Amino acid sequence: MGFWFSFVLSSAWVFLQMELQGVCGQQAFKTEPRNVTVRAGATALLKCEVLRASGVVQWVKDGLLLGPQRSLPGYPCYSMTGDQQKGQYHLQILNVSLEDDGPYECQVGRSVSSRAIVSRTAWLNVQIPPSQPYIQLESDEPWVEGDEYTVTCIAPDAKPPAEITMFRDGEELTETDSFTMSGSQDKLLNTHAEVVIRARSSDNARQLTCRAKNPAAPRALETSMTMRVYCKNPAIV
Incomplete structure (x- = not known):
C-alpha cells in the first residue's frame, strides 16, 4: 500500500510540475496599448510588452496586419x-x-509552446486643426440701418x-447658433456659426470678426470683414 501511495503521489507531483511549466511558458502581455490622442504632425507611441514571447509579434491597424519586421516595410513612418x-x-x-487615425491591436501568433494572444484595442485619435474660416453673407449689397441680416462663419x-x-x-456676439456638417474628408467636420445682426449706422466701416479654434490649432484662426451700412432716408412728410 505504501509503495502505491508513494507512486501515485510522485506521479501527481510530476503532472503538476508539467502543468505549471505549461502555464508559466505561456506568452502573455505585460503592457497592452492604450488610447492615444495626438495632433497631426506629431509622433505617436502605442506600447506593447510581451512576456515569454515565442510566437511572431506584429501590430494590426484597423484589421490590417502591418508585418513582423521592426522597420515595417511599406509603412515608412511606422x-x-x-x-x-x-x-x-x-x-x-x-x-x-488623418490616415493613421483608427484602432490598433498588438498580437502574438501561436507557437509550439503557447497559444496566440491579442491585446485590447487601442484607438489612435488624430486631431486636425481647422482650415482658415470664412464669412458668408446673404448678399453682397450694403446693409441698411435697422434691417436684420444673417451672417454665417464656417470653419x-x-x-x-x-x-x-x-x-x-x-464685442462678442453671444446669440450665435452653431452646427456641424461633413467636411471634405471622412472624419473631418465643418462648423457653421450663424448670427442675426440688426444693422446700426455706427457699424459702418467697423469690423465683423470670426474666430475659430480647436485643440489641434496652436492658435486661433481669424477672418474679418468690414461692415457697410447705409442710413435710411428720412420719411418725407
Whole structure:
C-alpha cells in the first residue's frame, strides 16, 4: 500500500510540475496599448510588452496586419521600437496624419509552446486643426440701418470640430447658433456659426470678426470683414 501511495503521489507531483511549466511558458502581455490622442504632425507611441514571447509579434491597424519586421516595410513612418530582448514591441508612428487615425491591436501568433494572444484595442485619435474660416453673407449689397441680416462663419475640415466665436467691433456676439456638417474628408467636420445682426449706422466701416479654434490649432484662426451700412432716408412728410 505504501509503495502505491508513494507512486501515485510522485506521479501527481510530476503532472503538476508539467502543468505549471505549461502555464508559466505561456506568452502573455505585460503592457497592452492604450488610447492615444495626438495632433497631426506629431509622433505617436502605442506600447506593447510581451512576456515569454515565442510566437511572431506584429501590430494590426484597423484589421490590417502591418508585418513582423521592426522597420515595417511599406509603412515608412511606422516602426516597432524598444528592446526586443525585454519583449518590447512598441509601435511608433512619425508625422501622424488623418490616415493613421483608427484602432490598433498588438498580437502574438501561436507557437509550439503557447497559444496566440491579442491585446485590447487601442484607438489612435488624430486631431486636425481647422482650415482658415470664412464669412458668408446673404448678399453682397450694403446693409441698411435697422434691417436684420444673417451672417454665417464656417470653419472647415477640423477634428474635433472647431469652436467659433464672432465679434462685432471687438464685442462678442453671444446669440450665435452653431452646427456641424461633413467636411471634405471622412472624419473631418465643418462648423457653421450663424448670427442675426440688426444693422446700426455706427457699424459702418467697423469690423465683423470670426474666430475659430480647436485643440489641434496652436492658435486661433481669424477672418474679418468690414461692415457697410447705409442710413435710411428720412420719411418725407
